[in-house]
Each structure stands twice: as C-alpha cells, then as structure tokens.
Amino acid sequence: MKKLATKLLMAVVAVSLFAVPAMAETIKIGAILAATGPASFLGGPEARTLEMLVEEVNAKGGINGNKIELIIKDSAASPEKAISFAKQLIEEEKVLAIIGPSTSGETMKIKNICEQAKTPLLSCGAAEVIVNPVASYVFKTPQKDSYAVKKIYMEMNKLGISKIAVLAGNTGFGKAGKGQLLKIAPEFGIEIVEVEVYDKKSNDLSAVVAKIKANKDVQAVINWSIVPAQAIVPKNMRQAGWDVPLFQSHGFGNIKYVEAAGAAAEGIIFPAGRLLIADTLSVNNPQKALLLAYSRSYEAKFKEPASTFGGHAYDAFTILMAAIEVAGNDRDKVRSAIENMKNFPGTGGVFTFSKEDHNGLDMDAFQMMIVKDGKFVAYEK
C-alpha cells in the first residue's frame, strides 16, 4: 500500500513537473513607445492599443494557455532612453520580442542592438531604412513610404499635375517621406519645384505658404507629415485663397487632424490603410471584420476615435501573437514564424513576409482617400 502511494505520488510529481511549466508559463513581451513627449500623438494610441489587446488575449486564456506579460517602457521619443530600455528588456527582462519604438530615429538606434541580441523587433516606425537593408530580426508594420509616394504620383499623373511643392514636418516620418518623394518623382515625370521643412511645433505657416504660392509653377502641394502641426498647412493655404489640390501622407490618418483643420480639410487627398473607412468596405474584404472589431473596441474603451497609428501597434501585436501560437516561447522560432507568415490580415493591409521583405505589405495596402464633409471616404476617379 505504502509503495503504491509512493509510486502515485512520484507519478503526480513527475506529471506536474512536466505539465506545470508548459501550462502556466508567462510569455514576456517588451514595448518601447513614446507614450509621452513630442511623439505622444503616436505613442499614446499605440500604448493604449497594446494594453487593450493584452487584456483581451489574457481574458481568453492567453496564447496556447500561456499568459502574456507586456512591459511597456515610455521612451518619450528620446533615442538614448530607447537604447537603454532595449538593453534592459533584452537582458534583464529577457523578453521574447520587442514592439516599437514609435519613431524611425529610435528604431534605427536599437536596430543593431536587437540584431546582435537575436531578439525580434516589430517597429512602429515608418522609415524604409528600418527594413532596408534587411536585418534578420527586425520587422516593421507601417506601410512603406515609397508605396504611398507612388500612389500619390499615380493620382497626380491622372490629374495631369507635373510641377509640385513639397512641405514636410521635421520628424523622422517627414524626413523619410521627403527623401522618397524626391527620389521617385522622376519616374513619374514629376518635377518638385519647392521643398520646405516645417517645425513639429509650428504655430502658423502662412509665411512659407505665401512663399510657395508665389511660385506660379506649383500645380499641387504635398504636405508630408505626421505631427499635429500638419493641420495648419491646409488652413493657411485656403486662407491665402490658394485652391490647388492638396495631397497629404498616410500620417494624416487620424480624424482629429481633419477636425482640427475643419472646413480647410475638405478635398485633401491622401493614401492610407483601410482602417479609416472600415464600415464602407465590402463584406468580402479580408480586413473588414478585424478593422471593425478593433475600431469599435478601441473607441468603446478609450472614448476616442481609432487612428492608423494605434493600428500599427495592433498589427505588431497580432503578428507576434500569431507567431507565438506557432512557434512558442523561442526568439529564433518566432522570428522565422514571422518571416514565413503569409496573407495575414492586419489594420495596415494584408501582410506577407519573406526573407527579403520584412514589411510584408504591398502597394495594395494603401487606399486613396479624400476628406468629404469632415469624414474620410474612398477616393475614386
């Protein structure tokens, strides 16, 4: 009897030894986001989105029964903090992967750190240099600038516009976009006759608008920026009585910017992910269900409209979760799981990663939109 009891006890111990770690494991994920500071308009929605998603995943019992623990570090958009936090998350917290940073400048500072430490990084930064050259552990979820640029230029070709002015914000987003605009313009036979960069904290831009307006060659303006100050440009243009077509970038994908520019925002054309027009998509669209689910739960929880910025964090998180589901708690396996992911619908588009493409989105991720009656609608012409 006693022997049997011992055997039973041993069996129980043996089973629990194997079973417990497999069942109650917690997977640590790090996030470095600019939740405060000069890029908080990006980091704020991103951080809130991640908090919401982690709650949802854990409420459903986690991934394969493993709870997710998310450690959000607020970098306030300072690269030195991002560097310090990346090292901290990798070595100290031993996270499986890092989501963020919010800006390209910060991402470029920690790209090599993550590559050397073999920790997957899913950046929410926009610049193409993040994934070009490809670092095997570094991915990014926002769409490529060059595709947005091409979308805009294609539209301009249709409208017969060939001479344009470019205004860009002085952030990493503006810098990257300006570079692509200048680089790709000749392919579409477009000539950029004026280029100006404005400060992210600008109060008024009527002087620079007057300057480019004085150049009679300008047929259209591209305002490439992600900062709130971009809403000043349309106002100053319309107040100056200048009604050339105004194109903006996917950094305009926040309905608050439309509200800020008010009547002046009418007619702005820009490419963006379909999150902004989720309810008008056809039922067959693979993104429709998740777009609606995300925007509804975000709006219900935080009482503010969902933006494409929060969507980048949503994509990073869901891609990571899908990879963990397949690969488990292992940095290398998660990395290759992401790289092999095909046709994965997200807010920014349908992701198909490969060895050469760590962004996974094609030009179709963008939809040209126009502001009409204070709302975003699909632009067709």
Add this chain to the structure above:
Amino acid sequence: MTSELFIQYLLAGITYGSIYAIVAIGFNIIYNTTGIINFAQGEFVMFGGMIAITLLQFMPLPLAIGLAVILTMIIGALIEICFIRWLKSPSVLRMIIITIGISILSREVAVHIWGESIRSLPYFVGNEITSISILGARISPQVLWVVAVSGLMFICLGIFFKTTSVGREMRACASNRKAATLCGINTKNMVTLSFILSAGMGALAGCVMSPITYSQYDMGTGLAIKGFTVAILGGLGSSGGAVAAGLLLGVIEAFSVSVVPLAFQDAIAIAILLIILFIRPQGLFGSKEASALKEF
C-alpha cells in the same frame, strides 16, 4: 518680391510678433514686481486655451473664454501662494528652477487631464477658410483678433499701471521693494496680484490664438522660450520694448523664409537676436543700470 508678397510676409510676421509680445508682457509683469522670470508663463497660455475648449461644451464662446481666464487667474494665484509667497528673499536662480519645476508639473497635469491630442477653439468669425483681403494680401480674420486683443491688453495695462492706485503700488514694488514696504504697501499681495494679472493675460492670449495655433498640453515650452527671448531683447521690464521686440522677431522670422529654408528659420532669427544683444547688452529698450543691477 511683389508688393503683395511683401505684405503677406509682413502680416504673417505681425501675427507671430503679437503672440510673442503678449507672452513677453506676461513675463515682464511678474519680473517687475519680483525680479524673477516665471518660466511657467507659457503654461498659463496653455491652460487658458485648454480650459476654454473644455468649457465650450457647456456654454457659449465668450462666457467660456471669460471663465477660462478667471480660472487661470486662480491657478496663477494658487501657484504664487503655494510655492513663492512664503520664501524669504529667494535667489534668482532658485526661483528660475522652481518655476521650471512648476512648468513641468503643469504640463504633466494637463496631459493627464486632456491627453496628448490637439484641440482648438472655433474661429471667432467665420471658419478655417474665411479670409479677408488687405492690400492684396489675404489673412484670416482671427489674426486681427490676435492683434487687436494684444494691443488692447497692452493699452489697458498701461492705463492700469499709470492711473489706478493698485497699479501705482505695483510699480512702486517694481522700482524699490523695500521702500514700497516702508510706505505701507503690502508687497506680498502685489506679487500675488502680478501672478494673477499675468496668468489672466496669458490665458486670454491662449484663447485668441487657439484657432490659429491649436492648443496642446506641451505648447507652453516653445512659447515661453520665444516670449523670454523677446522680453530680454526688448529690455526686461519694458512692455513697449516687448511689443517692439516681439514684432521685430516675428517679422524677421516671416521674411527669413524668403531667403533661407524654413528649417533654418529659428536658427537665423535667434542668431540675429543674439547679435543685437551683443551690441546692446541691456536689450533694445532696457536701461544699462537696471541690467547691471539685477544679477544671479
């Protein structure tokens, strides 16, 4: 440059200049009664705009602005009473650090109340695309509001300091605090009053400029830096100097756009101001003795 473009630049410069001048005058009011620079001045502007935007949901615009100004004045008074009133002859550097601390804390309070997104008051007249034509150049009517309100505040302050007894008592504190105390003036109350006054001015400025510049929790820092620069350039303590220097800085900024890329605008404008300061170390309208006396 066509005359139309010239006027357009000039108007843009006047817009910037009026905004800077009004912040600089706020600096001067407190400087005059206390000898300190209140680096939280920009936060008064932010609070004014933000509070008015929040109140607008419950009441008409003029009422919201009025109430916002009053509430910001109360904030100004509270700041003075909590942090400054009970200090015994603090050094200037200590005061600078304390006001910087207050400015950081105010910003943090604001971001936790209102979040990081931008807001704005509606245009007082018309909307975002309304414009009026002046000599061929076109500007938003809101610009006239900013200029008019700045001008009105400047004149009212002048009258207040020259003709009312309270104003005269405040000026007495400015020229000699000890003597003012000996004359029976309650200098502590005068300091509180100067905070109330400059908070109110900042708040009103924050309301009129909100449709043009938008209001955001961290707008104060940039305005405080520009306002401080202008106050120094005009000669600390001189309201007329602040207006002149503000307009000068605004116009330099606007016209610099025609020569150098916009990205260098600030660098150029500040470099010019520094050169002026090197030639006239007491500022454009400051007296030499005063600038030599006030030290750290």
Add this chain to the structure above:
Amino acid sequence: MKRLLPLIPLLACVIGIQLLCSATDTLYYLTQMTMSAYYSLLIIGLCVLMGYAGQISLGHAGFFAIGGYISAALTTHSLVSFQDNSLVKLLDSAGLLLSGQTLYGEELLVVNPTLACFVAIVAAALIAVFIGIPVLKLKGHYLAMATLGFGIIIYRLVLAVEYFGEADGISEVPAFPLFAGLSVSGNFADRVPNYYIAWGILLIGMVLLLNLIDSRVGRGLRGIHGSEEAADAMGVNTARFKLQTFVLSAIFAAIAGVFLTHYNGGIGPSEAGVMKSVRYVAIVAVGGMANLWGAMLMGIILNFLSLRGVFGSYDDAVFGFILIVIMLFAPNGILSINVRHQLRQLFGRNKQDDGEEA
C-alpha cells in the same frame, strides 16, 4: 590634497558595485551606470561654471551635441564615394581613415575615431571661445537668454542639416577603440570595461576640477562669484577666468558627448534639445550649486533612475516634483540637508549660519 580624499571611498564604491553586480549576475545595471557617468561628466563641468564662476548656461546640451554629432558623423558617414578626393587620399595615406564593413555587408571608409574625437573636442572648444567672448559679458537673465539662444541654434542646425541626419540623428556609430583592445562600445561583452572607462573619465574629471577650484584659478573664480567688481579690483582677470571655465566645461560636455555617442552607437536631436540643457542646470542646482560632490551624486542618481524608466510615464513629473521640493526646502542642494543638520546637532553651534546663503 584633503579635497581628494573622498575620491578613495568613491573609487571603492565604483569597484564594489561592479563586483556586487558580477556576483549577483545583475551586470545589466552597469549599462545605465555607464550612461549616467557620462552625463555626470557634463554636469560636474557645468557645476564649476555655475557654482564657482557664477555663470549660468542654458546651452550646455549644445556642446554635448557638438561633441557627439561631429564624432558620430565623421566615424559613420562613409567616404567611399569620395575616394578620389585628394584630401581623402591624403588622410588615407596618413593612416587616419579606417575601412570596414557594416553589419549588412556594405563597404565603409570612415575617419579614425581617435581623430574624430580630437576634431570634435577641438571644435567644441573653439566654438566655446567664439561664443564665450561676447556671451560672458552679459549678466543675469541676459546671459541665460544668450546661452539658451546658442542651445536653440545648435538644436535647429542638427535638426535641419542632412549631414547630421535631421530628425533621425545618426545611427550605427562604430565602436571607439582606445588602446590595448579596449573600446568604447555598447556590445554586451564590453560592458564591464566600458563601465570602468566611463567612471575612470569621470573620476579624472573630478580630480581635475577639485584641484582647479583649490588653485589660484579657483580662488579667483570664487572671487568672481562673490563680487566681480571686487575681484576685478584685486587684479583678478575676471573675463579670462570666466572664459577659461566656460571653455573647460564645454570640453567636458563634448567629451561626454563623444564617448556616450560611441557607447550608445548613435545620437539623436533630443540630446541637443533645450529641455536637456534645462535638465542639466536643474540637476546642478539640486545637487548644490557650489558642490561638485552633490552635483555628481544627483547627476548619477537622477539619470540612472530616468534611464531605467523607473517612473514610467511620470518621469518628467517626478523630475519636476524633485526640483520644486529641493529648491523650496533645501536651496543649497540635497547634500546641505543632512550634513548641516547633523553638524548642528552634534556640536550645538553654527546658530548664526541659519540664514539663507542663497
């Protein structure tokens, strides 16, 4: 020499922390300790300028950025496409260029980090002289504004010039090989040597400054702080002393910038921002204006906590709160609280010292 005695326990602390971290397998704390040490180098330089020469500078992040950016740009931007340029050829034949490969296999030809470091520090010193001569004639708030203006100009320039990477700053800055296999880099393997490099530089800086304030120059400086006119009348060349201190503190800032940039492997415009300068001044004030030890201690503690993200999104709020509290209740710096109080209790005297000195 008595002033240098506290350095021995400090050195013991530095070594002790490393040994403790090694023993407990928590070496990762050294990452932030290293970064904080570099920021503290700037802060002690600023402390001598503010506390001893009595000159405020709201533009010291500018000097940090000059050092960091010049060194980063020279050692990172490849000169491969300029290979035919005669100057590049001359430098190459003099052995002042390094060739190599990036992590992603691109060819690189860059300036030797030692030369770049030298150029960066000399540039910062020259700019400090150039700026210092007119600026240091100003007083009080006017001086504050002029230095603030200088800081803004540097910030605007790094943000606008393509060579300095605009908003993205400069990334992928290579390691800085010093000697005997030691190099300043953020690699996980080099952490312990880098910790000692940073603290070694900081300690050397402390020794230099402690000696300086005890020397003839230091006495002259204190004279300037007390009364510039009186010092002038006593035959102290106040203008020269002020300028020398200004340039020295700029060099300290530039060295900190160079080394931290190589350690971090990059630099961004936020390092040049006005708020950074304000932060440095505030830390000096909180540490005690004429108190090198206090400034260094606060520099280490506040930067360490901030870089570890201890306060999360409340980082700035906590910083502002600390500023206000210390300035309200201990205007002579954090070190003045306990020491004085205890001395008073121990000896029951110094009653007449109660008044504020500020």
